[in-house]
Amino acid sequence: MSHSLRVAVLGAGNWGVALAHVVACNGHHVQLWTRDAQQAEEINAEHRSERQQPGLAIAPGVHACVGLADAIEHADVLFIVVPSQAFRDVCRSLAPLARPDHAAVSCAKGLETRTHLRMTQVLMQETCIRQVGVLSGPNIANEIAQGQPAGTVIATRFPRVASAVTRALSCRRLRVFESSDVCGVELLGALKNVLAIGAGMAEQLAVGDNAKALLVTRGLSEMMRIVLAVGAEPATTAGLAGIGDLMVTCASPLSRNHRLGAALARGESLAAALRQIGMVAEGVYASRSACELAGRYDIEIPVFAHIDKVLHENMPVGEALDALMGLPTGHDLPHFARGPLTR
C-alpha cells in the first residue's frame, strides 16, 4: 500500500505532539486532538506548541482540532496519548464515534487506579474497537521530537495494527519493533515507574551506584514475576518495553517519578512532593496496582512493596532500604529464567 495513512493523535501533551510530528514527517495525514483551543490555534497557525515542545517546528502535516469527531472521522489509526487516569474518560467520549474497523493504540504507561486494568482493556470495555495495540519503550518525547535516534515497540495481536504503526512512525531516526505480548508490554510500562521512584530515592540518599543497580535489578526480577503470574511473556522484560524503558527512566534524573522519589527521600510528604513536580507521576498509582496484583496471584515483590509503603504508609525511605537489605537471599535468577548450568 502506498497511499498515506490517516492518523488521529488524541492528546496533545509533549508525547502526543512529538508523535504527531513524527507521523507527519513520514508523509501521513495527522489530526491532533486537544481540548485547548489556544494550543490548536498555535499549532495550526504557527506550527509550534511552545508549552509541550519548546522550540520544535511542528511538521505542517499536523492539523490540530478541538472536536473529537473531526479528529477521528476519517482516521484509520488512533493513537491515544493521555495519562492513564484520564484514559477511561477519553474512551467514553470516543465511544459514540468509534467504528469496528478503527485501529487504536494506547500510548499511556499506567494502570487504572481502582480496577488495575490495562489501558487496552479499558479501551475495549468502553468502545467497540477490538483492533488494539500499545506503544511503549525508552521514548523520551523531547528526544524523539528532536529527531535523536531511538527505538520503540508496538505490541499488538493484529498484524494490520503492527504494520500501520510501523508505517506511521518508522524512519531512520525512530526504529519500530513489533511484539505480540500486549499484556506484558502494558504492565512493564506501568511498573517501571515504581522502580524509577525507587531509583530517585537511592540517588537522593547517595547510597552509591551499586545500591541503585541492586534495587533496580531486583525490582526487574519482581516485574518478571508479575508478568509471568498474569500470563504474559517473561521474555518481554528483556525487550525495549522492559529493561529498555527501565534504563531510561531510572537513569534520567529529569523523569517525574525519579524526581518524586528524590523529594520523598529528602523527607517531603507525598502531597508536597507531587505539588513540587506539578505533573502526573504514574508510579504513585502503579505501586498500588503492583501490590494488588501480587496479592491476587500470591507472589512476593518486596522492592515494590517497600516503595509502596514509603508512598502510601509514610514509611521513611531509609527504613525501607534497611528492611530490604535484611531480607533473605536466594538464587539470583527466577527458576524459569535459569539455563541448564544454573537450574
Added chain:
Amino acid sequence: MDTLGTTQRANIHAPGQHAPKRHVIGGSAVAREVTQRVMQALDGAAAHSGRTPDDVLVETLYHRQQRLADPNCGPNADQERERIKELRRAFAHARAGSRSSLVEQVVNDYAAEIAGHFDPRVYGFATSVIPSALAALLHGGKPSTHLFDVDERILLEGEVSALQRAARQGTVVLVPTHVSNLDSLVLGYAIYRLGLPPFAYGAGLNLFSNPVIGFFMRHLGAFTVDRTKLDPLYLATVKEYASVLLEQSQHMLFFPGGTRSRSGAVESHLKLGFLGRVVSAYVNRHIASSQSRPMFVVPCTLSYPLVLEAESLIEQYLSKRGGPHFVDVRDELEEPTRWLSFLRGLGSLDVEVHVRFGQPLDPFGNLIDEHGVSRDTHGRALDATRYVQADGVVVRDAARDAEYTRSLSEQLLSAYKHEAVALPSSVLAFALFSCLHRRFPRLDLFHLLRVLGPTASVSLAELDPEIDRLLVALERLAASCQIQLAPELRSGGRSAVLEHGVATLTEYHRPAVLRRSAAAIEVTQPSLLLYYRNHLEGYGLPGAIELPQARERNAGWGST
C-alpha cells in the same frame, strides 16, 4: 430478560410444534464440499511449504499407526488395521502424480465417517420419544401413579426467548459448559422443547457406544468426532466440516471447553479450534454474499445437583494434577446399569437440572438486540461486518480472526460464571470442605485429602455459620448478576442447603458422599465433596482454596 432464575415456561413450545425446516446437517453433499475444501487448503499450504502429497500420506499413516498402538484407541481396531494396510499398498503402487487422489480418498473417508446420520423423518420420531424415554428411564420402566414430568426436572432458564428469536433471525451457535455425558441428551431435549430446529453437533465417539444415547445422537444431528484421532488431516476435516455447516446457515452446538470439566468447576479455559470456525464462517459468508444471515453465539450453562460420572471425573482430575501418571478409569456411560440407576436416582429425588441460556452475542463478543443488531457496551448499534473489513471490503485475515476468537472466548468464560447456578449440594459441599480445610490450613489439596482419610466429621455448630457466611457472599454476587441462585436457596437459606444438599449428596453415589447424624455431618467421600464444591470455585468466596496448577512460588529477594 429473566434475572430471577425462574423457568420461562410461557416461551416453551408444545412438543412437535415446530418441524425442522432446513435439513443441511450431514449428508454426502456436505462431505464432498468438505473434501474439496480440505484439498484446496492442502494445495494452498503446499505452495508455501513445499509439502507434497507423499508427505501428507506419510504423516497420516504415521498417526494412524501410532493410534493403533494405544490400547484405548476405541472400537474397530481390526478394521482400521486393514485400512492402513490397504492404504500402504496403494501408496506403494501409485504413480507419483496420482498420490494426490489417494490423499483425497483419505479425506473423503474421514468426511464420510464424520458426517451425521441425520434424517428429518427419524428426527421427528426421535424427538417425540425423548420425553417419554427420559421419563421411562427415570422410573425404571415401571408404570407409576405419579407420572414423571421431564419438564419439572430439566429447567430451561435465562434468555430463552432471545435464543428462540436468534434462531429465527440467523444462525445460532450454542456453546454450553460441559459437565457430563448426559449433557448431549439434556441439550437435545432442550432444543426440541424450545421448538428450535435441529442443531448439528460434534459428539465424541464414546456417546455413540451407548445404544440408547447413540440412537438419539445419530438422529438429532450429531456428527462424530473421534478424539483418539490425532492425524492433522482428520482434525482439518472435522474443522472444515463444522465450517461448511455454519456457512450453510446450519445451527450448531459444540462444547468449547473441549471435554467434560474434570474438577467440577465451571470452565476457566476454552479451546479455540472450533470456536475459531465461527469467525471464519462469518467472514466466508460475507464474502459470498453481503446479505448474509447474521450469526449468533449463545452461551449456556448446565448445573446438575448430581453428576453421573462425578467419581471418575474427580479421580482423573486428581491423578492428572497430583502425579506423573494419568490413571485411566472406567467410563460410567458404558455401564448401562450405572446410568440407569443415576437417572432413577435423579427421578426419585426432588432435584432439578438447570439449563441456563445467556444473552446471544455476535461473533466478536458484542451483545445483540431484539432485531439481531450488534450493540456496543453502551447499547449503541454498530455494524459488525466492519470488524472484518479493510478499506470497506470484507477480507480474510487469519491472525485478526484468531484474536477475535480469543476475545470471544473471554466473553464466554465470563458468561459461564454469571449464568452458572449455585445449588444446595454445591453450597453444602463448599461449606463442608472449607471447614475441613481450616483444620489443616498449611496442607495442599492432595495432602489434605490424604489426611482426611475415609471419614471426617463436621459438627453443625461449626458448619452452620460457614453456610451462613457463604450464603451472604453468594447473595451479594447474585445481586450484581455474577452468579445465579437456585430458587430453594433464595427461599430456604441455610435449612434448604442442609435439607436438599444432604438428601442429594447421600443419594446415588455409593458409598454416599456424606452421612448426617443429629449434630454433625460425616464426610465419607472427600474427593467427591471436592468435586461438588468446585462448582462454586473461581468466585472469590470465603473458604476458597488453591486448586493445584503448576506454578512457582517466589519468596524474599531471590528465588528459591
